[in-house]
Every structure is written in structure tokens, then in C-alpha cells.
Amino acid sequence: MKVLKIIGLSLLGIILVLAIAIALFIYKMGSGFDSFETDPPDLPSDLGSKAILVFSKTNGFRHGGAIEASYPVYRQLARENDWSIFETDNGAVFSEEILKKFKVVVWNNTTGRVLIEEQRQALRDYLEGGGGFVGVHGAGDHSHHWDWYEDEVINARFSHHNISLELETASLSLERDTSNLAVSEGLPTAMSHQDEWYVFYDNPRENGSTVLYTVDENTFDVSGNLGFLVTDKDFGMGEDHPIVWYHELKAGRVFYSALGHHGAAFDNRDHQQILENGITWAGNF
Ligand SMILES: [Zn+2]
Structure with a gap:
């Protein structure tokens, strides 16, 4: 009987290890294995003076629908504003020689560790x-594994989003202080938008960012708990929950919007205006 018990426990152990390996494999199949590039793509010879690099590489979760839906929006904005757009998933565009051709780099739902050190x-x-x-x-989000990027560029550490509801329609308010600035031109003082709502551990306002929009936590479920799997994420950011913000990083300019989880988010005219204003501000156009 003792031998049977040992065999049984061993089998159980093997099955458990296999199950974890399969789950990990399926997860990686979905989000992609980490890949890195060292050969950059060919770039158009004349990008003009208002060139925007749209980088949509994902070595983490891929927001496929959102990325596809975003391209026509960027292209339309480029036509209206006389920008040129170059879209790529190739991390080798991040070199001094190539970056100097661009006024703005857009990290378009970029996730995971996407760049090598240089x-x-x-x-x-x-x-x-x-x-x-x-x-x-x-x-x-927190998938980038890059302290400088999360602290200095994004300016706030991601905690969670609601997992079971995923998409909720919430109310956003434009910051009163920004209403006379060019960065808020054409934006409504209040907007309703369906999205996945990010919660951050720290408030970018306290880290030196200027907030453009906050989201009202009374209009969506802030909890990121999931049954017995996640039990410590039942919190939000309180009264002051920034969702779009910007700041200067030494001589550079950073604009971040937590909106844009799914394709339909890019149909919202107000969201398109936020992207337009963000690129315009970041590019100092
Ligand atoms: Zn998302």
C-alpha cells in the first residue's frame, strides 16, 4: 500500500508540473515569446519635419484589436496635421541615427520587455x-521590466485593472487648470468612455506630472481581485484618479493616456482628440 501511495503521489506531482508547463506554454503562445531585432526596417527617404514613429511591439499581452484599430486613426490625424507616420514592431529603430528623424515616438500598446540594452x-x-x-x-502597464521607464517616463507604477468586467463605461473630467491650454483644445470638460480602467500604485500628479483627465471611481469597479487567485487588489486611487497626464523629462516631453484597451475605444472621437493633442504637445508642434 505504501508503494502505491508513493507511486500515486509521484504521478500527481508529474501531472502538476506538466499542467503548469502547458499553461505557461499556452500563455506564451498567446502573448508571444520574447523576440528582439537588431536589423532595422527600411525607412522612407523623406519623412519630413513632423515625423511620428508608431511602435506597437508586444513581448507581453498583445492588444491586437486595439493596435489594428489605432492605425487608421493615426493615419487620419497625420493627414489632417501634416505629419508623416512610420509604423513598426521592429525594436531596432531605437538607435540614435533613426530616432533623430522623428519628433515623436508613440508606444502604441507596447508591452513586455521589447528592447535590448543599447x-x-x-x-x-x-x-x-x-x-x-x-x-x-x-x-x-507593469510588463516592461524597466525601472527608469516606469518611474521617469510613465511616471506611475501600474497596479491592476478589473479582470472579470474588463470593459466598463466610466466618466472622465478634464482638469480645470488645463482648460485654457493648447493641450486641451477641442476636448470636452466631461466625457463618457468605455475602456479597461487602469489603477496605479502612485499618483503621477505627485510625481510631477500635469493631469489632463481623471476618471470617476464611482462609475466603474476598481477592484482587480479574481476569486481566490487574486485577493489583494480591491482598491482604487480614490478621489483623484488620473487617467491621462503629461510631463517634461529633462529636455523631452512625455504624454501618457491609459485609454485604448480595445478596438472600439479608438472610434471615440474624444479619444482621438486626446491622441491628437498628445502627439501635438509631445512634438511641440
Ligand atoms: Zn488592456
Whole structure:
């Protein structure tokens, strides 16, 4: 009987290890194995003076629908504003030589560890030297494994979002202080928007950012708890829950919007206006 028990327990152990390995494999199949590039793509010879680099690489969760839906929005904004757009998932564009062709880099739902060390340094030099950056939704989550990026670029540490509801329609308010500034031109003082709502551990306002929009926590469920799997995420940010903000990073300019989880989020005209204003501000256009 004792032998049977040992065999049984061993089998159980093997099954458990296999199950974890399969789960990990399925997760990685969905989010992609980490990949890095060292050969940059060919760039158009004349990008003009208002060139925007839209970078949508994901080595973490891929917001596929949102990324696809965002391209026509950026292209339309480019036509209206006389920008040129270059879209890529290739991390090798992060070199001094290539970045100097662009006024703004958009991290368009970029997730995971997407750059090798020298590419990271190129982005850092670019921003600190006066480049513009716009982060969209997933660009602000905790998957990037890069302290400088999370603290200095995004300016707030991501905690969670609601998992079971995923999409909720919430109310946003434009900051009164910004209402006379160019960065809020064309934006409504109150807007309703359906999205996945990010909760951050710290408030970017206290880290030196200027907040453009806050979201009203009374209009959505802040909890990130999930049954017995996650039990410590039942909190929000309180009265002051920034959702769109911007700040200067040495000589550079960073604009971040936590909006943009799903494709339909990019149909919202107000959201498109936020992206337009963000790129315009970051590029100092
Ligand atoms: Zn999302």
C-alpha cells in the first residue's frame, strides 16, 4: 500500500508540473515569446519635419484589436496635421541615427520587455535630449521590466485593472487648470468612455506630472481581485484618479493616456482628440 501511495503521489506531482508547463506554454503562445531585432526596417527617404514613429511591439499581452484599430486613426490625424507616420514592431529603430528623424515616438500598446540594452539607452538619450513620447494604454502597464521607464517616463507604477468586467463605461473630467491650454483644445470638460480602467500604485500628479483627465471611481469597479487567485487588489486611487497626464523629462516631453484597451475605444472621437493633442504637445508642434 505504501508503494502505491508513493507511486500515486509521484504521478500527481508529474501531472502538476506538466499542467503548469502547458499553461505557461499556452500563455506564451498567446502573448508571444520574447523576440528582439537588431536589423532595422527600411525607412522612407523623406519623412519630413513632423515625423511620428508608431511602435506597437508586444513581448507581453498583445492588444491586437486595439493596435489594428489605432492605425487608421493615426493615419487620419497625420493627414489632417501634416505629419508623416512610420509604423513598426521592429525594436531596432531605437538607435540614435533613426530616432533623430522623428519628433515623436508613440508606444502604441507596447508591452513586455521589447528592447535590448543599447536600444533602451537610445530611447533614453532621445527623450532626455528633447524627443517626444506618447504612451498608449498597455505602454503604462507593469510588463516592461524597466525601472527608469516606469518611474521617469510613465511616471506611475501600474497596479491592476478589473479582470472579470474588463470593459466598463466610466466618466472622465478634464482638469480645470488645463482648460485654457493648447493641450486641451477641442476636448470636452466631461466625457463618457468605455475602456479597461487602469489603477496605479502612485499618483503621477505627485510625481510631477500635469493631469489632463481623471476618471470617476464611482462609475466603474476598481477592484482587480479574481476569486481566490487574486485577493489583494480591491482598491482604487480614490478621489483623484488620473487617467491621462503629461510631463517634461529633462529636455523631452512625455504624454501618457491609459485609454485604448480595445478596438472600439479608438472610434471615440474624444479619444482621438486626446491622441491628437498628445502627439501635438509631445512634438511641440
Ligand atoms: Zn488592456
